[in-house]
Amino acid sequence: MSNLPADLKYTKTHEWVRDNGDGTVTVGITDHAQDALGDIVFVEVPENGRTVAAEEASAVVESVKAASDIYSPLAGEIVEGNAALADTPDAINTSPYEDGWIFRLTPADMGALAGLLDAAAYEQIVADES
Amino acid sequence: MALRTPLHSEHARLGARLVPFGGWDMPLHYGSQIEEHDAVREHAGMFDVSHMCPVDIEGPDAQGFLRRLLANDVAKLKTVGKALYSCMLNDSGGVVDDLIVYLRGPAGHYRLVVNAGTADKDLAWLEARREGFDVEIRRRDDLAMIAVQGPRARELTATCLPREMAESALELAPFNATECGGWFIARTGYTGEDGFEILLPADHVVDLWSVLLDAGVRPCGLGARDTLRLEAGMNLYGQDMGEDVGPLEAGLEWTIAWEPAERDFIGRAALEELRASPERREFVGLLLTGRGVLRAHQTVLSHGREVGEITSGGFAPTLQRSIALARVAPGLGETCEVDIRGKPVPARIVKPPFVRQGRILVEL
Structure with a gap:
């Protein structure tokens, strides 16, 4: 079974969201998602200051197999993309919840975070897919 | 229901991610596609390619039949065991399939190895054009196939073969094959590295796979096979060429035997027209x-x-x-x-x- 930290929120499109407690959240893809994609070889992160809508394609992760859009779980403004992924895209494979984070954003409405999936609900979605 | 090779349970045991390919359930990778790719470039890897289809063509007119059906010329195969890569074309010069043909005996015994997804189409194509040729066309679904590839592939494979077979395998020049007791060992591949492709009775293939594994040959999936062939500049049928795009626009002119000019292979007229075209x-x-x-x-x-x-x-x-x-x-x-x-x-x-x-x- 893949690793699913209980303190994160999740989306049905396999992103995770961490509340940084400073008005920003960090977004990445789940352990299950990186495993399904295979070796990741390129990541296109969003530019700082870009305004994104909820469920808008905001980054691209390319594995040896294919390119996959990463959807912003919440509406808001991008404050930082993970520049280290330019040289080490495989950090998403080896450390999906830490070094492999993809972008940080300031949500327009922090309250919307509560509407995302918890670990148990996401785990059920993954189980139903397989 | 997807077809399964005789190695299917071995792939599952090794933790392969299985995907549909050409009507078959095949391993994409066994964990890391990149590590498998590197193993073939630096050491030795093996691929289950049992989905590919051997077709034996024999009979007094076998050579004449293949000289009509293939864009490359099997008359170039002067010694038993020699291999030739060729396209099989349609009348408009598009590719029905690409294949390797081996000469197996001086009396016109040939073996083709064709792609998995096109095997049924190829057989029908061959059958529909055999009239007037005294040939026997036999699909060899009883054979399985493992490709062992990499700088150490031949040496490691040799340790897994009976002594006599190992000796003749190690003596093979590139693009040549040898046969022994129903096993067919060719120094060919689809990775740009040295190695063997081994055709053998399906009920022997699990044993060979297991001894190769014990010898340190790494199992590799279709993912690594694709990046290896891409780096090696080798075409994939249905992607780089197909029924609507022929060899002249797919980097395969070297596989067309224009000489002798009187050899009238299927697709020749269309190729000659395109050959001179500025639109090519x-x-x-x-x-x-x-x-x-x-x-x-x-x-x-x-x-x-x-x-x-x-x-x-x-x-x-x-x-x-x-x-x-x-x-x-x-x-x-x-x-x-x-x-x-x-x-x-x-x-x-x-x-x-x-x-x-x-x-x-x-x-x-």
Whole structure:
């Protein structure tokens, strides 16, 4: 079974969201998602200051197999993309919840975070897919 | 219901991710596609290619039949065991399939190895054109096939074979095969590395796979097979060429035997017409110099104008860069751009192959 930290929120499109407690959240893809994609070889992160809508394609992760859009779980403004992924895209494979984070954003409405999936609900979605 | 090779349970036991391919359930990778790719470039890897289809063609007219059906000329096969790569064309010069043909006996015994997804079509194509030729066409579904590839592949495989078979296998020149007791060992492959492709009775294949595994040969999936062949500049049927695109626009002119001029192979007239045409597109390699990953079907641009399309692309682990094969308008020069998600990204036009025998052949 893949690793699913209980303190994160999740989306049905396999992103995770961490509340940084400073008005920003960090977004990445789940352990299950990186495993399904295979070796990741390129990541296109969003530019700082870009305004994104909820469920808008905001980054691209390319594995040896294919390119996959990463959807912003919440509406808001991008404050930082993970520049280290330019040289080490495989950090998403080896450390999906830490070094492999993809972008940080300031949500327009922090309250919307509560509407995302918890670990148990996401785990059920993954189980139903397989 | 997808077909399964005799090694299916071995793949499952090794933790393979299985995917549908050409009607078969095949391993994509066993954990890391890139590590499998590197194992073949640096050491030795093995692929279950039992989905590929051997077809034996025998009889007094076997040579005449294949000289009519194939764009390359089997009359070039002068010694038993010699192999030839060829396209089998339709009347308009498109490719029905690409294949390897081996001469098995001086009296016109041949073995073709054709692609999995096209095997039924190929057999029907051959059957429909046999009239007037005294030939027997036999599909060999009773055989399985393992490709062992890499700089140490031959040496490690030899330790897994009976002594007599090992000796004759090690003596093989490239693109030659030897047979012993129903086993057929060829020094061929689809990775750009040295190695063997071994055809053997399906009920022996699990044993061979197991001893190769014990000898340190790494199991590799279709994912690594695709990046290895792409770096080696080898075409994939249905992607780089097909029924609508023939060898002249797929970098395969070297496989057409124009001489002797009187040999009337199927597709010849159409090829001769295209050969002289100024419209004929070129088949080139691309090396991405900007950021991103090249993928099949992306548009190639030159000074903002659409000039072609990528047929195969991806990340090349040996080069640590993205590369592609592309069909483009003639005379583009040394650089172009590729449309990646709406943005033009610069690339260099190079001559494939990108990698052979572990060596990088393009300037990075």
